[in-house]
Amino acid sequence: MAVASLPHQTPIPWAALHALERLLASMRFVAAPIGRDPRLDLLRGFCVFAMVVDHVGGASWLYVLTGGNTGPVTAAEGFVFLSGLVLGIVSRRRVARDGLQAAVRSALARAWTLYALTTALTLIFIALTVGTGLAIWVDRSLLAEVRSWPDLIASVVLLRFTWHGTDILALYALLLAGAPLALLLLAEGKPWRLLAGSWALWLLYQVAPERAVIPWPIEHATTFPLAAWQLLFVNALAIGYHRDEIAAWLTHESARPDVSIIRHRVALGAAACALLVLGAALTTGQAYAMGQSMPALGSLDLFDKPSLGIGRIAAFASAAVLIYAFVTLCWHPIERVLGWLLIPLGQASLYAYAVHLFVIVLAYNVPPYVGGADPGWELHNSIGQLLLVLLIWAMVKRKVLFGLIPR
16 A cells, blocks of 8 residues: 655754745855945944944943944944955055056055144144134143144144144044055065064053154153054054965865864854953953053053053954854845945045044034033933934035045
8 A cells, every 4th residue: 555655854853944044145245346335334333333333422322333432342443453354455456457566655644644634633623722712522631732833833844733633633534654664574574574664663652662662752642552553553564464374264264064163163262252342341441542552561451542451452353253253144134224324434534534634623602502411311322422423424525525525
């Protein structure tokens, strides 16, 4: 007697697992063979968002997303790292297409642009500080009395003086001015010499910051000393320059049929999360707006921001890996929900930085005033900060003053 066979049924757990795999595959980022990487623009855009929220300041619920400029990782680390990473990627292509000299000329041209923007903004905000009674981002008493305008202007032009947020622009200008040497070592296949020199300079600042004042002391720029902060930029530059080789190696490792790889990834992810939590719990320092930095090891704060302590580097590395992996795995929903806002801001990040310095003045001096630190202002400040971010976004979309302010 013939017995009818039942159709093969896939067990429900396996069917659900396959459905989840298909869902994750549909969300994942797929790189285009040429063109910009929109993930980097989106991440820079988030740094712009965090920068505006944190710099406007005051009591705010948005610090859950941005950290409030007091945690182990801030937007500044993201900006410096992404700047070096993008420069490395772009320079590698330019070296292959046009030669090393073309890449060096491009880096120096960008350095000149940043220098010009730094000096112009510094002079503008000195004039606002001295000639007006407007509330500004930093304590105007730090400027003291201007005894000699020619000497002050000369100090600004020589990058010996910064004011009202131009300290990090001066850092960028100096980093790009030194980029040709780094590109030469990378083009000659000597990345380890570059990295060894970078870490040695960083270590010198940790143990003897007074001996690592490079290239010269810059008044009101102690929050971002070059000897310490070059580490993020230079390491990112090397990663970006060798991005294809690193990606090929990671792809090869991911394709290995080894169950232990999954365990290692889970363990590393858990360790990274734990390090971030520990960093948030132990962080005693915070961002210092034009303030003076403590001696690197004297404060025993491994998460110190000005000296870029080792704990802060480890926390940033953990955050960078986790966020980059999350954006890659969940790219399509993230891009649909946030791409309209963050990608344009990231593509014009230098413009956004320059504009946000004036937006801070607007927030502090025009009703309904945003940035109050009194309890009960959380909702008011949160809404105001979001509106200020949208204002900068609208200016980017409308290309307001694009011919004057570099991007």
